[in-house]
Amino acid sequence: MSLVLGIETSCDETAAAVVRSGEQVISNVVSSQFAVHKPYGGVVPELASREHLRNIVPVVRAAAEGAGAGRDLAAIDAIAVTQGPGLAGALLVGVSYAKALAFATEKPLIAVNHLEGHIHAVLLQMKQSGGGNLNFPVLALVVSGGHTHLYLASERENHWTYQNVGKTRDDAAGEAFDKVAKLLGLGYPGGPVIDRLSNHGDPHAVRFTFAHMKSPARGEKPPANEAEAGPRFDFSFSGIKTAVLRYVETHAMQAAVEERRHTLLEIAKPTLDDFLRVCDQQTLDLVASFQRAVIDDLAGKTLAAAEAYNVESLFITGGVAANSELRSSFEERGARAGLAVAFPSRPLSTDNAAMIAAAAYPKFLAGEFAPPDFSAEAGLVLR
Numbered sequence: 001m002s003l004v005l006g007i008e009t010s011c012d013e014t015a016a017a018v019v020r021s022g023e024q025v026i027s028n029v030v031s032s033q034f035a036v037h038k039p040y041g042g043v044v045p046e047l048a049s050r051e052h053l054r055n056i057v058p059v060v061r062a063a064a065e066g067a068g069a070g071r072d073l074a075a076i077d078a079i080a081v082t083q084g085p086g087l088a089g090a091l092l093v094g095v096s097y098a099k100a101l102a103f104a105t106e107k108p109l110i111a112v113n114h115l116e117g118h119i120h121a122v123l124l125q126m127k128q129s130g131g132g133n134l135n136f137p138v139l140a141l142v143v144s145g146g147h148t149h150l151y152l153a154s155e156r157e158n159h160w161t162y163q164n165v166g167k168t169r170d171d172a173a174g175e176a177f178d179k180v181a182k183l184l185g186l187g188y189p190g191g192p193v194i195d196r197l198s199n200h201g202d203p204h205a206v207r208f209t210f211a212h213m214k215s216p217a218r219g220e221k222p223p224a225n226e227a228e229a230g231p232r233f234d235f236s237f238s239g240i241k242t243a244v245l246r247y248v249e250t251h252a253m254q255a256a257v258e259e260r261r262h263t264l265l266e267i268a269k270p271t272l273d274d275f276l277r278v279c280d281q282q283t284l285d286l287v288a289s290f291q292r293a294v295i296d297d298l299a300g301k302t303l304a305a306a307e308a309y310n311v312e313s314l315f316i317t318g319g320v321a322a323n324s325e326l327r328s329s330f331e332e333r334g335a336r337a338g339l340a341v342a343f344p345s346r347p348l349s350t351d352n353a354a355m356i357a358a359a360a361y362p363k364f365l366a367g368e369f370a371p372p373d374f375s376a377e378a379g380l381v382l383r
Protein backbone atom coordinates (compact mmCIF):
# COMPACT_ATOMS: atom_id res chain seq x y z
CA MET A 1 0.00 0.00 0.00
CA SER A 2 1.43 3.34 -1.05
CA LEU A 3 0.17 6.88 -0.67
CA VAL A 4 0.86 9.36 -3.47
CA LEU A 5 0.25 13.08 -3.03
CA GLY A 6 -0.79 14.63 -6.36
CA ILE A 7 -0.53 18.33 -7.24
CA GLU A 8 -2.25 19.93 -10.26
CA THR A 9 -2.00 23.58 -11.38
CA SER A 10 -2.09 23.41 -15.20
CA CYS A 11 -5.00 25.79 -15.76
CA ASP A 12 -7.51 27.46 -13.44
CA GLU A 13 -7.84 24.89 -10.66
CA THR A 14 -5.39 24.58 -7.78
CA ALA A 15 -5.74 20.96 -6.72
CA ALA A 16 -4.10 18.43 -4.40
CA ALA A 17 -5.13 14.89 -3.52
CA VAL A 18 -3.90 11.77 -1.79
CA VAL A 19 -4.58 8.46 -3.55
CA ARG A 20 -3.82 5.00 -2.17
CA SER A 21 -2.11 2.62 -4.61
CA GLY A 22 -3.73 4.25 -7.66
CA GLU A 23 -7.12 2.93 -6.68
CA GLN A 24 -8.62 4.76 -3.71
CA VAL A 25 -9.06 8.51 -3.28
CA ILE A 26 -8.27 9.38 0.34
CA SER A 27 -8.54 13.15 0.00
CA ASN A 28 -9.29 15.38 -2.97
CA VAL A 29 -9.18 19.17 -2.71
CA VAL A 30 -9.95 21.47 -5.66
CA SER A 31 -9.86 25.24 -5.35
CA SER A 32 -11.54 26.70 -8.40
CA GLN A 33 -10.75 30.16 -9.79
CA PHE A 34 -14.07 30.56 -11.65
CA ALA A 35 -14.97 33.72 -9.75
CA VAL A 36 -11.63 35.36 -10.58
CA HIS A 37 -11.87 34.72 -14.34
CA LYS A 38 -15.64 35.09 -14.75
CA PRO A 39 -15.63 38.86 -15.44
CA TYR A 40 -13.22 38.26 -18.36
CA GLY A 41 -15.22 35.40 -19.91
CA GLY A 42 -12.19 33.09 -19.92
CA VAL A 43 -8.99 32.21 -18.09
CA VAL A 44 -6.49 35.10 -17.75
CA PRO A 45 -3.04 33.40 -17.48
CA GLU A 46 -1.39 35.98 -15.18
CA LEU A 47 -4.32 35.92 -12.79
CA ALA A 48 -4.28 32.11 -12.81
CA SER A 49 -0.60 32.01 -11.76
CA ARG A 50 -1.19 34.50 -8.98
CA GLU A 51 -4.19 32.56 -7.66
CA HIS A 52 -2.19 29.29 -7.72
CA LEU A 53 0.53 30.98 -5.70
CA ARG A 54 -2.05 32.14 -3.20
CA ASN A 55 -3.81 28.78 -2.94
CA ILE A 56 -1.12 26.13 -3.30
CA VAL A 57 -0.02 25.98 0.36
CA PRO A 58 -3.51 25.78 1.93
CA VAL A 59 -4.75 23.34 -0.74
CA VAL A 60 -1.82 20.90 -0.33
CA ARG A 61 -2.06 21.20 3.44
CA ALA A 62 -5.80 20.45 3.35
CA ALA A 63 -5.25 17.39 1.16
CA ALA A 64 -2.47 16.06 3.41
CA GLU A 65 -4.45 16.68 6.59
CA GLY A 66 -7.62 15.25 5.04
CA ALA A 67 -5.70 12.04 4.40
CA GLY A 68 -4.23 11.99 7.90
CA ALA A 69 -0.76 12.20 6.35
CA GLY A 70 0.48 14.82 8.81
CA ARG A 71 1.87 18.30 8.11
CA ASP A 72 5.31 16.81 7.58
CA LEU A 73 3.87 14.33 5.02
CA ALA A 74 5.36 11.46 7.03
CA ALA A 75 2.82 8.95 5.65
CA ILE A 76 3.29 10.00 2.00
CA ASP A 77 5.44 7.73 -0.22
CA ALA A 78 5.81 9.98 -3.28
CA ILE A 79 4.83 13.39 -4.62
CA ALA A 80 3.39 13.70 -8.14
CA VAL A 81 2.93 16.90 -10.11
CA THR A 82 1.52 17.93 -13.48
CA GLN A 83 4.46 18.83 -15.73
CA GLY A 84 2.32 19.91 -18.73
CA PRO A 85 0.59 20.64 -21.01
CA GLY A 86 -1.04 23.82 -19.75
CA LEU A 87 -0.36 27.48 -18.99
CA ALA A 88 3.39 27.95 -18.44
CA GLY A 89 3.11 30.27 -15.42
CA ALA A 90 0.40 28.16 -13.81
CA LEU A 91 2.38 24.93 -14.27
CA LEU A 92 5.52 26.54 -12.82
CA VAL A 93 3.77 27.21 -9.52
CA GLY A 94 2.88 23.53 -9.05
CA VAL A 95 6.21 22.22 -10.33
CA SER A 96 8.32 24.59 -8.18
CA TYR A 97 6.23 23.85 -5.11
CA ALA A 98 6.35 20.08 -5.65
CA LYS A 99 10.12 20.15 -6.20
CA ALA A 100 10.67 22.13 -3.01
CA LEU A 101 8.35 19.83 -1.07
CA ALA A 102 10.05 16.68 -2.38
CA PHE A 103 13.45 18.13 -1.58
CA ALA A 104 12.48 19.16 1.96
CA THR A 105 10.71 15.88 2.81
CA GLU A 106 13.18 13.67 0.87
CA LYS A 107 10.33 11.98 -1.04
CA PRO A 108 10.60 10.83 -4.65
CA LEU A 109 9.03 13.17 -7.21
CA ILE A 110 7.02 11.98 -10.21
CA ALA A 111 6.21 14.14 -13.27
CA VAL A 112 2.82 13.48 -14.86
CA ASN A 113 1.35 14.56 -18.19
CA HIS A 114 -2.03 16.22 -17.56
CA LEU A 115 -3.66 14.25 -20.39
CA GLU A 116 -2.37 10.98 -18.94
CA GLY A 117 -3.97 12.13 -15.68
CA HIS A 118 -7.36 12.48 -17.41
CA ILE A 119 -7.00 8.96 -18.87
CA HIS A 120 -6.07 7.50 -15.48
CA ALA A 121 -9.10 9.19 -13.89
CA VAL A 122 -11.13 6.53 -15.72
CA LEU A 123 -8.97 3.70 -14.37
CA LEU A 124 -9.15 5.16 -10.87
CA GLN A 125 -12.94 5.29 -11.14
CA MET A 126 -13.07 1.67 -12.36
CA LYS A 127 -10.83 0.42 -9.56
CA GLN A 128 -12.64 2.45 -6.95
CA SER A 129 -16.00 1.03 -7.92
CA GLY A 130 -14.58 -2.52 -8.04
CA GLY A 131 -15.03 -2.57 -11.84
CA GLY A 132 -14.21 -5.74 -13.78
CA ASN A 133 -11.31 -6.48 -16.09
CA LEU A 134 -9.90 -3.93 -18.44
CA ASN A 135 -9.72 -5.18 -22.00
CA PHE A 136 -7.14 -3.79 -24.39
CA PRO A 137 -6.88 -2.16 -26.88
CA VAL A 138 -8.20 0.94 -25.13
CA LEU A 139 -9.21 4.09 -27.02
CA ALA A 140 -9.39 7.24 -24.87
CA LEU A 141 -11.11 10.48 -25.85
CA VAL A 142 -9.76 13.36 -23.74
CA VAL A 143 -12.24 16.16 -24.24
CA SER A 144 -11.71 19.33 -22.21
CA GLY A 145 -11.28 23.08 -22.41
CA GLY A 146 -7.80 22.68 -23.88
CA HIS A 147 -7.94 19.32 -25.66
CA THR A 148 -9.94 17.07 -27.92
CA HIS A 149 -7.55 14.18 -28.39
CA LEU A 150 -7.94 10.49 -29.20
CA TYR A 151 -5.29 8.10 -27.88
CA LEU A 152 -4.76 4.38 -28.17
CA ALA A 153 -3.44 3.39 -24.75
CA SER A 154 -1.41 0.32 -23.87
CA GLU A 155 0.39 -0.93 -20.80
CA ARG A 156 3.36 -3.20 -20.23
CA GLU A 157 4.89 -3.85 -16.82
CA ASN A 158 3.58 -0.59 -15.34
CA HIS A 159 4.74 1.40 -18.33
CA TRP A 160 1.91 3.08 -20.20
CA THR A 161 2.32 4.32 -23.77
CA TYR A 162 -0.05 6.32 -25.93
CA GLN A 163 -0.52 6.77 -29.67
CA ASN A 164 -2.41 9.83 -30.82
CA VAL A 165 -4.89 8.92 -33.58
CA GLY A 166 -6.89 12.16 -33.64
CA LYS A 167 -6.98 15.70 -32.34
CA THR A 168 -8.65 19.01 -32.93
CA ARG A 169 -7.19 21.13 -35.70
CA ASP A 170 -8.32 24.34 -34.00
CA ASP A 171 -10.57 24.85 -30.93
CA ALA A 172 -11.10 22.17 -28.29
CA ALA A 173 -14.69 21.03 -27.75
CA GLY A 174 -14.82 22.60 -24.27
CA GLU A 175 -13.45 25.83 -25.74
CA ALA A 176 -16.37 25.81 -28.22
CA PHE A 177 -18.83 25.39 -25.31
CA ASP A 178 -17.15 28.30 -23.51
CA LYS A 179 -17.01 30.58 -26.56
CA VAL A 180 -20.63 29.89 -27.55
CA ALA A 181 -21.80 30.55 -23.98
CA LYS A 182 -19.82 33.80 -24.00
CA LEU A 183 -21.27 35.00 -27.29
CA LEU A 184 -24.78 34.21 -26.03
CA GLY A 185 -24.15 36.20 -22.83
CA LEU A 186 -24.33 33.09 -20.63
CA GLY A 187 -21.06 33.67 -18.73
CA TYR A 188 -18.09 31.42 -17.95
CA PRO A 189 -17.52 28.47 -17.93
CA GLY A 190 -19.99 27.60 -20.67
CA GLY A 191 -20.12 23.81 -20.57
CA PRO A 192 -22.13 23.29 -17.37
CA VAL A 193 -24.66 26.02 -18.32
CA ILE A 194 -25.18 24.75 -21.87
CA ASP A 195 -25.50 21.22 -20.46
CA ARG A 196 -28.41 22.24 -18.21
CA LEU A 197 -30.12 24.60 -20.67
CA SER A 198 -30.06 22.09 -23.53
CA ASN A 199 -32.78 20.01 -21.82
CA HIS A 200 -35.13 22.93 -22.43
CA GLY A 201 -34.49 23.41 -26.15
CA ASP A 202 -35.13 21.54 -29.40
CA PRO A 203 -31.85 19.92 -30.57
CA HIS A 204 -33.21 19.68 -34.14
CA ALA A 205 -34.15 23.37 -34.47
CA VAL A 206 -30.87 24.54 -36.04
CA ARG A 207 -28.79 22.43 -38.39
CA PHE A 208 -25.02 22.56 -38.02
CA THR A 209 -22.61 20.67 -40.23
CA PHE A 210 -19.04 19.56 -39.64
CA ALA A 211 -16.31 19.29 -42.22
CA HIS A 212 -14.93 15.86 -42.95
CA MET A 213 -11.25 16.13 -41.95
CA LYS A 214 -8.85 15.03 -44.63
CA SER A 215 -5.75 13.27 -43.38
CA PRO A 216 -3.14 14.73 -42.98
CA ALA A 217 -4.01 18.40 -42.22
CA ARG A 218 -3.34 20.95 -44.97
CA GLY A 219 0.28 22.11 -44.84
CA GLU A 220 1.30 19.18 -42.64
CA LYS A 221 3.69 16.58 -43.97
CA PRO A 222 2.19 13.10 -44.26
CA PRO A 223 3.71 10.60 -41.81
CA ALA A 224 6.77 8.77 -43.18
CA ASN A 225 4.82 5.54 -43.32
CA GLU A 226 1.13 6.29 -43.67
CA ALA A 227 0.10 2.66 -43.39
CA GLU A 228 2.04 2.20 -40.18
CA ALA A 229 0.67 5.46 -38.69
CA GLY A 230 -2.89 4.28 -39.34
CA PRO A 231 -6.00 6.32 -40.08
CA ARG A 232 -6.60 9.62 -38.28
CA PHE A 233 -9.78 11.02 -36.80
CA ASP A 234 -9.31 14.76 -36.43
CA PHE A 235 -11.83 17.30 -35.16
CA SER A 236 -12.54 20.97 -35.82
CA PHE A 237 -14.78 23.12 -33.62
CA SER A 238 -14.03 26.69 -34.71
CA GLY A 239 -16.57 26.50 -37.57
CA ILE A 240 -19.56 25.75 -35.35
CA LYS A 241 -18.67 28.66 -33.08
CA THR A 242 -18.69 30.99 -36.12
CA ALA A 243 -21.97 29.44 -37.30
CA VAL A 244 -23.59 30.22 -33.92
CA LEU A 245 -22.28 33.80 -34.12
CA ARG A 246 -23.71 34.18 -37.64
CA TYR A 247 -27.06 32.81 -36.46
CA VAL A 248 -27.13 35.39 -33.65
CA GLU A 249 -26.37 38.18 -36.15
CA THR A 250 -28.80 37.12 -38.86
CA HIS A 251 -31.62 36.62 -36.33
CA ALA A 252 -31.01 40.01 -34.68
CA MET A 253 -30.38 38.49 -31.26
CA GLN A 254 -27.53 40.83 -30.15
CA ALA A 255 -29.60 43.22 -28.04
CA ALA A 256 -31.12 40.33 -26.08
CA VAL A 257 -27.62 38.83 -25.63
CA GLU A 258 -26.30 42.09 -24.13
CA GLU A 259 -29.25 42.39 -21.79
CA ARG A 260 -28.78 38.77 -20.67
CA ARG A 261 -25.07 39.34 -20.08
CA HIS A 262 -25.76 42.33 -17.83
CA THR A 263 -28.55 40.65 -15.88
CA LEU A 264 -26.47 37.52 -15.22
CA LEU A 265 -23.36 39.49 -14.21
CA GLU A 266 -25.36 41.00 -11.37
CA ILE A 267 -26.28 37.60 -9.94
CA ALA A 268 -23.39 36.09 -7.95
CA LYS A 269 -24.38 32.45 -8.51
CA PRO A 270 -27.17 32.20 -11.10
CA THR A 271 -29.45 29.17 -10.73
CA LEU A 272 -31.05 27.23 -13.58
CA ASP A 273 -34.24 29.27 -13.05
CA ASP A 274 -32.24 32.50 -13.38
CA PHE A 275 -30.79 31.28 -16.69
CA LEU A 276 -34.19 30.14 -17.95
CA ARG A 277 -35.73 33.48 -17.07
CA VAL A 278 -33.27 35.35 -19.31
CA CYS A 279 -33.38 32.92 -22.27
CA ASP A 280 -36.12 32.91 -24.90
CA GLN A 281 -37.07 29.70 -26.74
CA GLN A 282 -35.00 30.62 -29.80
CA THR A 283 -31.86 30.83 -27.64
CA LEU A 284 -32.66 27.55 -25.87
CA ASP A 285 -33.17 25.84 -29.25
CA LEU A 286 -29.88 27.26 -30.52
CA VAL A 287 -28.04 26.03 -27.41
CA ALA A 288 -29.59 22.55 -27.60
CA SER A 289 -28.81 22.26 -31.33
CA PHE A 290 -25.21 23.35 -30.76
CA GLN A 291 -24.71 20.78 -27.99
CA ARG A 292 -26.31 17.99 -30.03
CA ALA A 293 -24.12 18.78 -33.06
CA VAL A 294 -20.88 18.78 -31.01
CA ILE A 295 -21.77 15.52 -29.28
CA ASP A 296 -22.79 13.83 -32.54
CA ASP A 297 -19.46 14.81 -34.07
CA LEU A 298 -17.44 13.66 -31.03
CA ALA A 299 -19.30 10.37 -30.77
CA GLY A 300 -19.35 9.73 -34.53
CA LYS A 301 -15.59 10.16 -35.01
CA THR A 302 -14.68 8.37 -31.77
CA LEU A 303 -16.82 5.35 -32.62
CA ALA A 304 -15.37 5.31 -36.15
CA ALA A 305 -11.85 5.34 -34.67
CA ALA A 306 -12.83 2.55 -32.26
CA GLU A 307 -13.98 0.45 -35.20
CA ALA A 308 -10.93 1.24 -37.34
CA TYR A 309 -8.55 0.28 -34.54
CA ASN A 310 -10.67 -2.64 -33.38
CA VAL A 311 -10.66 -1.54 -29.75
CA GLU A 312 -12.32 -3.34 -26.84
CA SER A 313 -12.74 -0.45 -24.40
CA LEU A 314 -13.58 3.20 -24.74
CA PHE A 315 -12.60 5.82 -22.13
CA ILE A 316 -14.32 9.21 -22.26
CA THR A 317 -12.69 11.78 -19.98
CA GLY A 318 -11.92 15.49 -19.39
CA GLY A 319 -14.20 18.36 -18.39
CA VAL A 320 -16.65 17.93 -21.28
CA ALA A 321 -17.13 14.28 -20.26
CA ALA A 322 -19.16 15.69 -17.35
CA ASN A 323 -21.88 16.51 -19.91
CA SER A 324 -25.08 14.50 -19.36
CA GLU A 325 -26.12 14.19 -23.00
CA LEU A 326 -22.59 13.25 -24.03
CA ARG A 327 -22.58 10.44 -21.47
CA SER A 328 -25.90 8.99 -22.56
CA SER A 329 -25.01 9.33 -26.24
CA PHE A 330 -21.69 7.48 -25.81
CA GLU A 331 -23.31 4.82 -23.65
CA GLU A 332 -26.01 4.19 -26.23
CA ARG A 333 -23.66 4.14 -29.23
CA GLY A 334 -21.05 2.10 -27.36
CA ALA A 335 -23.64 -0.52 -26.40
CA ARG A 336 -24.78 -0.74 -30.04
CA ALA A 337 -21.16 -1.28 -31.12
CA GLY A 338 -20.57 -3.87 -28.37
CA LEU A 339 -17.97 -1.67 -26.67
CA ALA A 340 -17.37 -1.16 -22.95
CA VAL A 341 -17.60 2.61 -22.36
CA ALA A 342 -16.17 4.04 -19.12
CA PHE A 343 -16.24 7.56 -17.66
CA PRO A 344 -14.77 9.03 -14.50
CA SER A 345 -17.27 10.34 -11.93
CA ARG A 346 -18.12 13.99 -12.64
CA PRO A 347 -15.68 15.40 -10.02
CA LEU A 348 -12.93 13.22 -11.52
CA SER A 349 -13.82 14.33 -15.10
CA THR A 350 -12.94 17.99 -14.61
CA ASP A 351 -9.44 19.01 -13.51
CA ASN A 352 -8.36 17.47 -10.20
CA ALA A 353 -5.20 16.11 -8.59
CA ALA A 354 -6.48 12.61 -7.75
CA MET A 355 -6.05 11.74 -11.43
CA ILE A 356 -2.44 12.98 -11.27
CA ALA A 357 -1.70 10.83 -8.20
CA ALA A 358 -3.39 7.84 -9.90
CA ALA A 359 -1.38 8.25 -13.12
CA ALA A 360 1.80 8.52 -11.04
CA TYR A 361 1.28 5.18 -9.31
CA PRO A 362 2.51 2.89 -12.16
CA LYS A 363 5.54 5.20 -12.50
CA PHE A 364 6.14 4.87 -8.76
CA LEU A 365 6.09 1.07 -9.08
CA ALA A 366 8.40 1.22 -12.10
CA GLY A 367 10.77 3.67 -10.36
CA GLU A 368 10.22 6.34 -13.02
CA PHE A 369 11.13 9.46 -11.04
CA ALA A 370 11.64 13.02 -12.24
CA PRO A 371 15.27 14.17 -12.54
CA PRO A 372 16.21 17.07 -10.20
CA ASP A 373 16.41 19.52 -13.12
CA PHE A 374 13.02 18.78 -14.65
CA SER A 375 10.76 21.74 -15.40
CA ALA A 376 7.23 22.62 -16.51
CA GLU A 377 6.50 22.14 -20.24
CA ALA A 378 3.54 24.07 -21.58
CA GLY A 379 3.46 22.03 -24.79
CA LEU A 380 4.27 18.60 -23.35
CA VAL A 381 3.25 15.82 -25.78
CA LEU A 382 1.72 12.54 -24.58
CA ARG A 383 3.41 9.42 -25.95
Ligand code: KG4
Pocket residue numbers: 011143144145146147173174175177178189190191192195318319320321322323324349350351
Ligand atom coordinates in the same frame (compact mmCIF):
# COMPACT_ATOMS: atom_id res chain seq x y z
O1 KG4 B 1 -10.74 19.18 -17.90
P1 KG4 B 1 -11.13 20.57 -17.56
O2 KG4 B 1 -11.64 20.84 -16.15
O3 KG4 B 1 -9.96 21.58 -17.80
C1 KG4 B 1 -9.12 21.48 -18.92
O4 KG4 B 1 -8.16 20.68 -18.87
O5 KG4 B 1 -9.44 22.18 -19.90
O6 KG4 B 1 -12.23 21.03 -18.61
C2 KG4 B 1 -12.85 22.28 -18.57
C3 KG4 B 1 -13.80 22.37 -19.76
C4 KG4 B 1 -14.43 23.75 -19.92
O7 KG4 B 1 -14.35 24.11 -21.29
C5 KG4 B 1 -15.87 23.53 -19.49
O8 KG4 B 1 -16.78 24.40 -20.12
C6 KG4 B 1 -16.09 22.10 -19.90
O9 KG4 B 1 -14.89 21.45 -19.58
N1 KG4 B 1 -17.20 21.47 -19.14
C7 KG4 B 1 -18.32 21.00 -19.72
C8 KG4 B 1 -19.15 20.54 -18.67
N2 KG4 B 1 -18.49 20.73 -17.48
C9 KG4 B 1 -17.29 21.30 -17.80
N3 KG4 B 1 -18.70 20.95 -21.01
C10 KG4 B 1 -19.91 20.43 -21.29
N4 KG4 B 1 -20.77 19.98 -20.34
C11 KG4 B 1 -20.43 20.00 -19.02
N5 KG4 B 1 -21.28 19.55 -18.10
Ligand code: ZN
Pocket residue numbers: 114118144145318319350351
Ligand atom coordinates in the same frame (compact mmCIF):
# COMPACT_ATOMS: atom_id res chain seq x y z
ZN1 ZN C 1 -7.87 18.99 -17.95
